[in-house]
Amino acid sequence: MAINNPPLKAAIIGGGVIGGGWVARFLLNGWDVAVYDPDPEAERKIAAVLANARRSLPALYDTALPAEGKLVFCGSVAKAVDGARWVQESAPEQLAIKHRILAEIQQYADKNAVIGSSTSGFKPSELQEGAARPGQIVVAHPFNPVYLLPLIEIVASKQSDKAFVAAACGILRDVGLKPLVVGKEIDAHIADRLLEAVWREGLWLVNDGIATTEEIDDAIRFGFGLRWAQMGLFETYRIAGGEAGMGHFIAQFGPALKWPWTKLMNVPELTPELIAKIAAQSDAQSGALSIRELERLRDDNLVGMMRALKKSGSGAGGTLNDHEKALSRNAPTADTHALPQTVCRQVPQSWADYNGHMNEAHYLEAFAQASDAFMALIGADDAYIASGKSFFTAETHLRHLAEAKAGDTITITTRVLLAQGKKMHLFHTLYGKDGSILATCETLLIHVDLTTRRACNPDAEVTRHLQEFGDAHAKLAKPDGAGRHVGQKNG
Ligand SMILES: NC(=O)C1=CN([C@@H]2O[C@H](COP(=O)(O)OP(=O)(O)OC[C@H]3O[C@@H](n4cnc5c(N)ncnc54)[C@H](O)[C@@H]3O)[C@@H](O)[C@H]2O)C=CC1
Numbered sequence: 412m413a414i415n416n417p418p419l420k421a422a423i424i425g426g427g428v429i430g431g432g433w434v435a436r437f438l439l440n441g442w443d444v445a446v447y448d449p450d451p452e453a454e455r456k457i458a459a460v461l462a463n464a465r466r467s468l469p470a471l472y473d474t475a476l477p478a479e480g481k482l483v484f485c486g487s488v489a490k491a492v493d494g495a496r497w498v499q500e501s502a503p504e505q506l507a508i509k510h511r512i513l514a515e516i517q518q519y520a521d522k523n524a525v526i527g528s529s530t531s532g533f534k535p536s537e538l539q540e541g542a543a544r545p546g547q548i549v550v551a552h553p554f555n556p557v558y559l560l561p562l563i564e565i566v567a568s569k570q571s572d573k574a575f576v577a578a579a580c581g582i583l584r585d586v587g588l589k590p591l592v593v594g595k596e597i598d599a600h601i602a603d604r605l606l607e608a609v610w611r612e613g614l615w616l617v618n619d620g621i622a623t624t625e626e627i628d629d630a631i632r633f634g635f636g637l638r639w640a641q642m643g644l645f646e647t648y649r650i651a652g653g654e655a656g657m658g659h660f661i662a663q664f665g666p667a668l669k670w671p672w673t674k675l676m677n678v679p680e681l682t683p684e685l686i687a688k689i690a691a692q693s694d695a696q697s698g699a700l701s702i703r704e705l706e707r708l709r710d711d712n713l714v715g716m717m718r719a720l721k722k723s724g725s726g727a728g729g730t731l732n733d734h735e736k737a738l739s740r741n742a743p744t745a746d747t748h749a750l751p752q753t754v755c756r757q758v759p760q761s762w763a764d765y766n767g768h769m770n771e772a773h774y775l776e777a778f779a780q781a782s783d784a785f786m787a788l789i790g791a792d793d794a795y796i797a798s799g800k801s802f803f804t805a806e807t808h809l810r811h812l813a814e815a816k817a818g819d820t821i822t823i824t825t826r827v828l829l830a831q832g833k834k835m836h837l838f839h840t841l842y843g844k845d846g847s848i849l850a851t852c853e854t855l856l857i858h859v860d861l862t863t864r865r866a867c868n869p870d871a872e873v874t875r876h877l878q879e880f881g882d883a884h885a886k887l888a889k890p891d892g893a894g895r896h897v898g899q900k901n902g
């Protein structure tokens with residue numbers, strides 16, 4: 412499915428914490444979005460979520476997201492769902508409210524639209540009770556923040572139509588999400604079953620005066636929380652069994668389940684005293700930051716962690732890599748300035764430094780991405796490198812002409828200055844959003860046999876493609892700044 416052509420429409424019914432995240436996820440992936448929420452404050456709250464999403468979601472990728480869709484706020488469900496391909500119910504977690512809203516959605520929505528519910532705990536069969544077309548409704552349970560975290564639990568009942576489940580998964584993948592189809596409907600699906608168990612134990616630890624909210628959070632974030640983000644529970648414990656593996660792990664730690672290590676199913680009563688105790692500890696722990704500041708801290712950390720996972724493709728990193736590939740396939744192919752555009756991306760927050768602009772190290776990173784993209788363009792792509800040949804960079808000269816700031820969109824064009832035998836001499840120009848030149852990079856790459864680690868000529872096809880670019884670019888005037896050395900006067 413094309414990601415952004417023509418613009419698709421999503422309707423979000425209920426624009427609170429989760430609805431706002433859905434708005435951002437669809438909008439920043441090029442969908443038009445219509446929102447219905449009776450709260451007069453909804454527009455302001457969604458604007459705040461969107462501001463945070465705009466500074467974090469694009470930072471996950473080394474390529475640009477599609478142009479943002481259009482956002483409208485509607486005065487009725489009927490207006491919001493009109494023409495929508497996806498309708499997401501994100502109203503309060505009360506079955507009666509959800510039934511009322513789903514009935515209204517089905518009255519006005521296209522019969523082929525997917526209707527997802529964000530419910531954290533209700534089974535799809537419960538949501539479908541009394542529905543005009545039960546098969547159209549699926550649980551699409553997201554995780555906060557919806558614009559960054561890829562997991563969506565897709566839960567169907569016996570009445571659900573498989574075609575809608577398949578369509579739901581396809582659409583969610585297109586907007587960068589990871590649909591996990593839950594095989595059997597149960598209360599609270601998979602993830603919230605797990606979360607509730609940890610939450611229950613946490614409440615007991617505070618209730619019994621054993622640990623504060625901060626100590627419990629430390630127990631998670633300094634240890635197993637880091638492991639869970641990349642390997643989950645079972646893969647982590649498999650390693651904990653040492654070379655003897657999972658069988659040995661269970662033999663050793665299985666009996667502990669019957670020792671008093673857990674409170675099992677007992678739930679502490681949420682008395683006013685316990686709630687006040689937790690709220691006071693939470694204020695002492697995190698009250699110095701506003702919710703929006705905490706969200707930005709969370710988002711920057713999530714972006715950093717998820718970007719790190721891209722390297723190995725573990726967990727969320729694999730989803731990002733798949734989405735990035737799809738985004739690159741759908742990126743505009745038009746040349747800018749008559750040269751191939753080899754980079755189009757946002758400057759992530761993490762690239763800004765103490766001077767409040769993009770740090771010099773990341774100019775080289777962006778230009779290296781341009782060289783990689785140009786290599787792919789001439790056929791020196793992943794398959795070529797896997798066959799044992801590549802280019803190594805021998806020399807680079809960077810010029811910094813104007814500032815790029817976090818959140819800015821930057822593009823790079825690539826020009827061949829010389830294509831001769833094993834030599835590939837490139838000149839990259841980095842532009843800001845207004846088309847002004849922010850930096851240039853002149854770089855010499857040498858073709859190498861990866862088995863001998865020695866220079867050699869590229870394969871015939873790569874040579875031919877490179878030569879074609881070289882011949883075309885030789886007709887252009889020499890770029891300003893080419894051949895400069897450090898300290899040279901302008902002019
Ligand atoms: N907050 C969380 O961490 C998560 C929540 N969810 C689920 O998402 C759903 C929404 O939860 P939150 O966003 O947290 O709640 P919320 O309270 O932040 O937002 C609910 C929104 O629904 C609106 N609303 C109330 N009546 C409505 C109606 N008749 N029609 C349309 N909108 C209406 C409210 O004005 C409010 O803006 C729930 O089903 C919840 O279980 C799912 C994943 C995580």
Ligand SMILES: C[N+](C)(C)CC(=O)CC(=O)[O-]
Pocket residue numbers: 531553554555603606
């Ligand atoms: C607390 N909660 C049950 C609403 C949480 C979720 O449903 C998922 C999440 O984002 O943690």
